Amino acid sequence: MIELNSVNKIYRTDEIETLALENVNIAIEKGEFVSVMGPSGCGKSTLLNIVGLLDTPTSGTVSIDGTTLRKMSDNRLAAFRNAKLGFVFQSFHLINSLNVLDNVELPLIYRSMSASERFRRVREVLDRVGLSHRMRHMPSQLSGGQCQRVAIARAIVGNPEIILADEPTGNLDSKMGAEVMDLLHSLNKDDGRTIMMVTHNEEQAKLTDRIIRFFDGRQVM
Numbered sequence: 001m002i003e004l005n006s007v008n009k010i011y012r013t014d015e016i017e018t019l020a021l022e023n024v025n026i027a028i029e030k031g032e033f034v035s036v037m038g039p040s041g042c043g044k045s046t047l048l049n050i051v052g053l054l055d056t057p058t059s060g061t062v063s064i065d066g067t068t069l070r071k072m073s074d075n076r077l078a079a080f081r082n083a084k085l086g087f088v089f090q091s092f093h094l095i096n097s098l099n100v101l102d103n104v105e106l107p108l109i110y111r112s113m114s115a116s117e118r119f120r121r122v123r124e125v126l127d128r129v130g131l132s133h134r135m136r137h138m139p140s141q142l143s144g145g146q147c148q149r150v151a152i153a154r155a156i157v158g159n160p161e162i163i164l165a166d167e168p169t170g171n172l173d174s175k176m177g178a179e180v181m182d183l184l185h186s187l188n189k190d191d192g193r194t195i196m197m198v199t200h201n202e203e204q205a206k207l208t209d210r211i212i213r214f215f216d217g218r219q220v221m
C-alpha cells in the first residue's frame with residue numbers, strides 16, 4: 001500500500017551534500033503498524049516527510065495505493081495528502097489561538113461539508129480520543145497528553161487510511177505516553193488504519209508489527 005522504490009534523498013547546501021536517504025526500499029501493507037528507529041540524523045524525519053508527501057525524493061519513486069506520486073501537480077498532491085494521510089508530531093503542532101474544536105475541524109475546512117456535518121464529525125473524533133468535554137478549551141489549558149490526543153483527533157477527523165507519527169510520545173511523561181500509544185494501537189487494530197511511527201523508544205517499538213531500522217540513511221536489518 002505504501003511503497004518506496006530505490007529512494008534517494010540528497011540535501012545540497014553551498015558547502016556540502018548530505019545523502020540523507022540511500023537506496024531505500026520499503027513496502028508497508030494496509031493495516032500494518034510499523035516503527036522506524038535509528039540514531040539522530042539517520043534520516044527518519046526525511047523518510048516520514050517523503051512518505052507524507054511533504055518532501056520529494058531526489059530519485060526513486062513513492063506510491064500510495066498504487067498511485068505514483070511523482071507526476072502529480074501540487075494541488076492534486078495537497079488533495080491526496082488531505083484525503084489519505086493524517087499527521088501527528090512530537091510537539092503537537094496545535095494552533096494556540098484556536099480552541100480544541102477549531103483545531104480539530106481544520107482539515108475538514110477544505111472539504112465540501114456543511115458546518116453541522118463538520119461539527120458532528122469533530123464531536124465523534126473527540127469522543128473517540130476521550131476529550132469531547134474539553135471542546136471549548138484552548139491548547140494552553142490542556143496537559144501534554146491531552147494536546148497530543150487533540151492532535152490525533154485532528155489527524156483522524158478526515159478519516160485517513162494512514163497515520164504518520166513523528167515521535168508522538170517524545171514530549172510526554174511515561175503515563176501520558178502510554179495513553180497515547182494505547183490510542184494509536186486502537187486506531188490500528190480497531191479502525192484498521194496503517195501507522196508509520198518514528199520512535200526512539202524500544203519498548204514501544206516492540207509492540208508494533210515491525211521495526212524498520214536506519215543507520216546513516218540506509219536501512220539496516
Ligand SMILES: Nc1ncnc2c1ncn2[C@@H]1O[C@H](COP(=O)(O)OP(=O)(O)OP(=O)(O)O)[C@@H](O)[C@H]1O
Pocket residue numbers: 011012013018019020038039040041042043044045046047
Ligand atoms: N533541509 C535540510 N538541509 C540540509 N540537510 C538536511 C536537511 N534536513 C535534514 N538534513 C540532514 O539529513 C540527515 C537526516 O536528517 P533527519 O532529520 O531525517 O534525521 P532524523 O533521523 O530524523 O534525526 P533526529 O532523530 O535527530 O530527528 C541529517 O544529516 C541532517 O543534517
